Amino acid sequence: MSAKKKIRVATRPSLLAYTQTMQTVELLQNANPDVEFEVIKFSTQGDRVLNRSLTEFGTTGLFVKELEHALLEGEADIAIHSLKDVPSFHPAGLKLVAFPEREDVRDVFLSRDGSTIEQMPEGFILGTGSPRRRVQLADLRPDTNFKEIRGNIDTRMQKLMDGEYDAIILAAAGMNRLGKEFQENLLLDVDQCIPAIGQGAIAIECRDNDTESIAIVEKVNHEATMQAILAERAFMAEIEGGCKFPLAAHAVVSDDSMTMIAIVGDLKTNQFIVEQVEVAVSESIEKSKELAQQMKETCKAKGINFYL
Numbered sequence: 095m096s097a098k099k100k101i102r103v104a105t106r107p108s109l110l111a112y113t114q115t116m117q118t119v120e121l122l123q124n125a126n127p128d129v130e131f132e133v134i135k136f137s138t139q140g141d142r143v144l145n146r147s148l149t150e151f152g153t154t155g156l157f158v159k160e161l162e163h164a165l166l167e168g169e170a171d172i173a174i175h176s177l178k179d180v181p182s183f184h185p186a187g188l189k190l191v192a193f194p195e196r197e198d199v200r201d202v203f204l205s206r207d208g209s210t211i212e213q214m215p216e217g218f219i220l221g222t223g224s225p226r227r228r229v230q231l232a233d234l235r236p237d238t239n240f241k242e243i244r245g246n247i248d249t250r251m252q253k254l255m256d257g258e259y260d261a262i263i264l265a266a267a268g269m270n271r272l273g274k275e276f277q278e279n280l281l282l283d284v285d286q287c288i289p290a291i292g293q294g295a296i297a298i299e300c301r302d303n304d305t306e307s308i309a310i311v312e313k314v315n316h317e318a319t320m321q322a323i324l325a326e327r328a329f330m331a332e333i334e335g336g337c338k339f340p341l342a343a344h345a346v347v348s349d350d351s352m353t354m355i356a357i358v359g360d361l362k363t364n365q366f367i368v369e370q371v372e373v374a375v376s377e378s379i380e381k382s383k384e385l386a387q388q389m390k391e392t393c394k395a396k397g398i399n400f401y402l
């Protein structure tokens with residue numbers, strides 16, 4: 095009998111990254127019972143990786159570079175990412191192959207005392223570093239005092255409990271994957287706070303010439319998820335935006351139709367524009383790009399400067 099095929103899976107070591115990698119490996123294992131999967135953690139430390147990848151891949155994608163480097167160097171066969179962290183520019187030789195079914199796409203408004211956003215006291219302190227969350231929350235509650243926050247989910251929740259903030263915002267997907275419970279009424283509707291491009295989705299990346307790994311990985315792809323996120327990312331690439339200015343797009347595919355709701359804004363003034371389209375799935379990529387162009391024009395006409 096021939097030896098079992100073995101696939102080396104690259105993950106970041108953070109609790110969320112590792113947990114969602116293990117959950118994705120379980121899907122892969124069920125779909126490929128004869129394959130053995132070995133998970134390898136690649137930390138962000140190490141000058142060799144950092145120096146090389148910074149010049150090779152530019153300055154975005156801080157959470158994916160080490161893993162992509164491991165793929166290119168043949169130290170791993172597949173890499174598992176939060177799609178939200180994967181920039182639209184894609185390095186040569188690699189391919190995003192599969193996107194398992196998306197988790198909850200919504201953001202959670204996590205307050206220290208369980209109050210909803212409507213119930214918060216005047217001038218409450220909200221911890222978020224995301225321009226996307228900031229402009230939308232400022233719209234819902236113009237009296238919000240924003241304060242920068244960093245760190246992983248546990249760190250952020252601890253800072254909330256310590257009283258540094260009255261509320262914070264986290265993606266429901268991360269909370270769910272870590273098994274952290276929260277009040278259902280703290281979930282923000284998609285039209286209250288449009289999620290980030292790719293939010294709630296996992297991307298599995300391979301070397302583009304590694305047909306064997308690609309065949310194994312493709313089995314866990316979820317078609318409707320893939321169509322939706324490819325449309326969101328086409329929109330993002332056309333806008334040419336990262337996470338420095340307020341940008342959001344969320345697509346839902348159902349049967350042959352796709353709806354997309356998107357915002358582009360200006361962090362200086364908290365102004366933003368919202369657009370919604372419904373198109374046939376067959377033209378979703380094209381129409382998403384058109385929407386991006388059209389929104390850029392609207393911003394120009396209204397004097398909204400989103401390139402900062």
Ligand SMILES: NCc1[nH]cc(CCC(=O)O)c1CC(=O)O
Pocket residue numbers: 176177178179263264265266267268292293294295
């Ligand atoms: N920017 C960090 C990040 N990247 C992916 C997730 C988890 C949720 C997801 O997979 O979309 C988070 C945390 C958060 O925004 O709360």
